[in-house]
Amino acid sequence: MKKIYLDYAATTPVKANVLEKMMPFFTDKFANPSSIHSFGEEAVFALDDSRKAVAQFLNSHQREVVFTASATEANNMAVLGASNNGHIITSSFEHEAVLGPCKTHTDVTYLPVYKEGVVKVEDVLKEIKENTTLISIMYVNSEIGTIQPIKEIGEALEEVNKNRKNKILFHTDAVQAANYLSCDVNNLKVDLLTLSGHKIYGPKGVGVLYVREGSKISQILYGAHQERGHRPGTENIPAIVGMGEAIRSIDVNDSKKTKTMRDKVIDGITSSISGAALNGSRENRIANNINITFTGVEGESMLIALNEEGIAVSTGSACASNSLSPSHVLLSLGLSHRAAHGSLRITLGSMTTEKEIDELLTKLPPIVERLREISGR
Ligand SMILES: Cc1ncc(COP(=O)(O)O)c(C=O)c1O
Structure with missing residues (x-):
């Protein structure tokens, strides 16, 4: 894999x-x-x-x-x-x-x-x-x-x-x-x-x-x-x-492709999975960040299930991910503790391809569905 x-x-x-x-x-x-x-x-x-x-x-x-x-x-x-x-x-x-x-x-x-x-x-x-x-x-x-x-x-x-x-x-x-x-x-x-x-x-x-x-x-x-x-x-x-x-080696003007893939991920996830909402402004957003809350699912469970499929994402900043307390960033947006626990951060980079994005968009919806069935939500 x-x-x-x-x-x-x-x-x-x-x-x-x-x-x-x-x-x-x-x-x-x-x-x-x-x-x-x-x-x-x-x-x-x-x-x-x-x-x-x-x-x-x-x-x-x-x-x-x-x-x-x-x-x-x-x-x-x-x-x-x-x-x-x-x-x-x-x-x-x-x-x-x-x-x-x-x-x-x-x-x-x-x-x-x-x-x-x-x-x-x-x-x-x-x-x-x-x-x-x-x-x-x-x-x-x-x-x-x-x-x-x-x-x-x-x-x-x-x-x-x-x-x-x-x-x-x-x-x-x-x-x-x-x-x-x-x-x-x-x-x-x-x-x-x-x-x-x-x-x-x-x-x-x-x-x-x-x-x-x-x-x-x-x-x-x-x-x-x-x-x-x-x-x-x-x-x-x-x-x-x-x-x-x-x-x-940085070229700050070279973000078009990343931005296009970011928008494809945001639109793909929020249109195919009910109860999925983007966290934070869409307009004032860096080219490579997608952070989404899914109602009725734990972020950690999604992360583990995606990891089993070979896809590495995170639930928040790497520094906070060892902590069980919800992200202070998501709480500061006014999210409830439960909603803050149900979030994923997906960040793209120079080696990200369309094919990888398509794979994420195929693999994630059934994972969320299965986890919601398990938790009865
Ligand atoms: C916004 C921000 N500031 C500071 C840091 C810390 O960087 P470093 O790992 O170089 O200490 C990070 C790393 O996650 C970060 O995202």
């Missing part, structure tokens, strides 16, 4: 050109970039080259790019480093890597995201206080794929900041956006932005925090002086090289 992978929001395979570029840095070009000799120089050159690739993608200066060990680390650095004991505004459906550090603060506003799963700019502005220091809103939600109005928030905040002595920093977690949407930091008007290597066909264990020049963020890790002190620790050169090559 040929297996079908439809969980690209959890992680992506490393592209062949990315792996090829990384390989010498495990063996021949193994040096520490902090070493002054010629071996070290080679590593510095590779590090600089990747930084250049990321800066080009973000339309930023190279010195504003900080390599981290993951997007989780970058999000923690942004929230803990920029909040400066002030008031934070975030949304109720951020990734745990933003919500977790927010929980260590007492003064945090969690914005509603409504049924459509989209933050309202006016809600952000309404919540700004004298002591607000940081706004952190994700670019694309990892479970339901809804796109947030980052540019609009950035523009509105720029006006607000003109009349403030203590400027509010604006962070966005762009991990799920980078394959399909422009992450031009000057256009979005963000001060901090997070990326992850393994969501863009690069390696795991590497991320980026973009830090706009002049943004005051305090250190959360202490050690040597790598990454201008923001992220001490010997740089993971093979992974950073992979991140640079992966980012060079």
